[in-house]
Amino acid sequence: MLRVSNLSVEYADGTRAIEDLSFSIEAGESVALIGANGAGKTTLLLAIVGVLPPIAGEISLHSSAAGPDEQKNAPAQAARGAVKPELVLTQRTGKDTLRELRARVGVVFQNPDDQLFMPGIYEDVAFGPRSFGIEEAETVQRVDAALSSLGIAHLADRSPLKLSGGEKRLAAIATVLAMKPDLLLFDEPTAYLDPRAKRNLAQIVSGLPQGKLIATHDMAFAAETCSRVLLIREGSVMEDGPRDILFNARKLEAAGL
Amino acid sequence: MPDAGARVRELRALESLAAGRTAVHRLHPLAKLVASLVFIVTVASYGRYDFIRAAPYLFYPFIMMALSESPYKLLLSRVLIALPFCLFAGITNAILDTTAAFTLGGVTVSLGIVSLATIMLKMYLCVMAALILVATTPLTELTAQLRRMRAPSVFVMVFEMTYRYVGVLLEEVRSMIIAYRLRSGKKKALEMKHMGSFAGHLLLRGFDRAERVHAAMCCRGYSLKHIPPARRRIKPSDIIVMLIVCVPSVLLRVVPLY
Ligand SMILES: Nc1ncnc2c1ncn2[C@@H]1O[C@H](COP(=O)(O)OP(=O)(O)O)[C@@H](O)[C@H]1O
Ligand SMILES: [Mg+2]
Numbered sequence: 001m002l003r004v005s006n007l008s009v010e011y012a013d014g015t016r017a018i019e020d021l022s023f024s025i026e027a028g029e030s031v032a033l034i035g036a037n038g039a040g041k042t043t044l045l046l047a048i049v050g051v052l053p054p055i056a057g058e059i060s061l062h063s064s065a066a067g068p069d070e071q072k073n074a075p076a077q078a079a080r081g082a083v084k085p086e087l088v089l090t091q092r093t094g095k096d097t098l099r100e101l102r103a104r105v106g107v108v109f110q111n112p113d114d115q116l117f118m119p120g121i122y123e124d125v126a127f128g129p130r131s132f133g134i135e136e137a138e139t140v141q142r143v144d145a146a147l148s149s150l151g152i153a154h155l156a157d158r159s160p161l162k163l164s165g166g167e168k169r170l171a172a173i174a175t176v177l178a179m180k181p182d183l184l185l186f187d188e189p190t191a192y193l194d195p196r197a198k199r200n201l202a203q204i205v206s207g208l209p210q211g212k213l214i215a216t217h218d219m220a221f222a223a224e225t226c227s228r229v230l231l232i233r234e235g236s237v238m239e240d241g242p243r244d245i246l247f248n249a250r251k252l253e254a255a256g257l
Numbered sequence: 258m259p260d261a262g263a264r265v266r267e268l269r270a271l272e273s274l275a276a277g278r279t280a281v282h283r284l285h286p287l288a289k290l291v292a293s294l295v296f297i298v299t300v301a302s303y304g305r306y307d308f309i310r311a312a313p314y315l316f317y318p319f320i321m322m323a324l325s326e327s328p329y330k331l332l333l334s335r336v337l338i339a340l341p342f343c344l345f346a347g348i349t350n351a352i353l354d355t356t357a358a359f360t361l362g363g364v365t366v367s368l369g370i371v372s373l374a375t376i377m378l379k380m381y382l383c384v385m386a387a388l389i390l391v392a393t394t395p396l397t398e399l400t401a402q403l404r405r406m407r408a409p410s411v412f413v414m415v416f417e418m419t420y421r422y423v424g425v426l427l428e429e430v431r432s433m434i435i436a437y438r439l440r441s442g443k444k445k446a447l448e449m450k451h452m453g454s455f456a457g458h459l460l461l462r463g464f465d466r467a468e469r470v471h472a473a474m475c476c477r478g479y480s481l482k483h484i485p486p487a488r489r490r491i492k493p494s495d496i497i498v499m500l501i502v503c504v505p506s507v508l509l510r511v512v513p514l515y
Contacts, residue, residue, distance in 0.1 A: 051472045107476045114469040120276035123395055131478035136489060159273045
């Protein structure tokens with residue numbers, strides 16, 4: 001459902017953080033994005049949603065007829081006539097396509113403090129649907145569903161500043177789930193978490209039906225949540241294959257891990 | 258350097274008030290925006306010696322704070338920040354304008370003193386009205402409303418970003434000060450010779466944070482060009498409350514009672 005082809009991304013200062021990188025993710029598939037610090041994981045995730053524009057290559061998002069969300073909502077979607085079009089992101093993609101893309105691909109940032117910016121959790125989770133113009137009644141329903149599916153409905157009225165690391169992480173995930181994305185991008189989801197919170201998170205992430213790309217260097221977490229591994233180094237793919245790569249010390253070492 | 262941690266908490270406290278559920282909070286943002294604007298403009302339009310005539314407007318902040326269950330101390334502490342500026346502006350009048358206005362218990366009060374008091378009163382009322390608006394309306398609702406009213410987008414953006422950015426910056430100050438103190442032995446204050454590099458770092462870190470927060474907002478559909486649709490229609494009750502504020506404010510200004 002997601003295809004990245006020959007993508008290159010450069011920062012303003014000339015740093016080429018992603019270099020001719022290609023891979024794809026099928027609907028409902030979970031892929032671990034493994035790489036050392038500075039390998040380009042964060043850059044890649046931000047490029048996929050067009051926050052960082054590509055200098056070459058393209059990213060395309062296909063309508064996934066077999067996607068889990070579509071199956072559940074198939075009658076409702078057909079009624080609204082909402083068959084999602086294919087989206088293509090290149091150097092010249094316009095604002096409308098970007099908005100559509102961001103509605104369909106959710107990013108969970110590395111630091112929840114960057115992501116939670118509203119006074120209360122409820123308002124924060126509602127921010128996405130509201131800015132995409134979802135009706136208030138449906139927004140309320142989505143917020144409730146997102147919070148309770150993560151077991152944090154009781155945090156709705158709390159301030160993001162008064163939550164534990166684990167609670168903040170779940171709240172950040174809820175803000176993204178409320179947009180009903182087809183694909184989820186996680187940037188180092190286990191950062192700032194203690195072992196118990198990590199185990200809890202692994203269970204929750206495994207249970208999410210969407211396609212996932214999870215940037216991490218936590219091998220145990222990757223092994224538990226992903227079936228495929230994309231090993232990157234200096235902005236290029238080193239290995240793309242089954243989970244076994246996680247246990248191949250030689251390959252990991254070659255990637256600088 | 259003042260305790261930055263306390264400042265952050267104070268700012269956030271004001272922000273978190275907006276998540277309340279009182280009748281004032283539930284009013285339509287348009288009604289609150291218009292009422293606040295009318296109130297502020299009316300108060301500001303009083304002349305420099307109109308202390309007595311502007312005094313009845315003091316009812317407004319007290320009634321609003323009571324209805325919205327806003328903590329009086331918190332709002333007052335924010336007003337106090339603006340006080341020195343007005344004092345400075347007014348004090349020159351007080352010194353220069355010594356014409357007698359009236360005598361009170363044998364003490365002659367000059368017109369300069371009256372104008373100083375009037376400036377302070379007007380300032381207090383206007384800042385209070387703005388604070389109450391912010392404390393009872395989530396920022397995103399306010400800015401969305403401003404955009405629907407076709408306010409210039411640059412203006413809305415500066416407002417939004419200042420509001421977000423101050424918090425972000427103060428958080429950076431807090432963590433940097435903590436890290437500094439831990440390494441600087443028992444000295445509490447920032448030493449002068451470190452001030453420059455501290456400020457430079459702070460600025461860069463602030464930009465960095467602001468950029469990430471902005472990216473996160475964009476990922477969830479934030480954009481300047483996009484005009485968010487109204488979340489709900491304005492109801493007759495919203496309009497009635499709006500008029501209850503606006504009509505007496507304007508009448509009191511226009512009709513010379515005394
Ligand atoms: N804002 C930036 N400006 C310039 N270079 C950057 C910026 N952000 C990251 N980089 C560089 O891009 C490369 C990839 O960084 P990043 O994607 O953050 O790596 P990772 O998330 O895998 O640790 C690094 O060499 C880093 O120094
Ligand atoms: Mg990173």
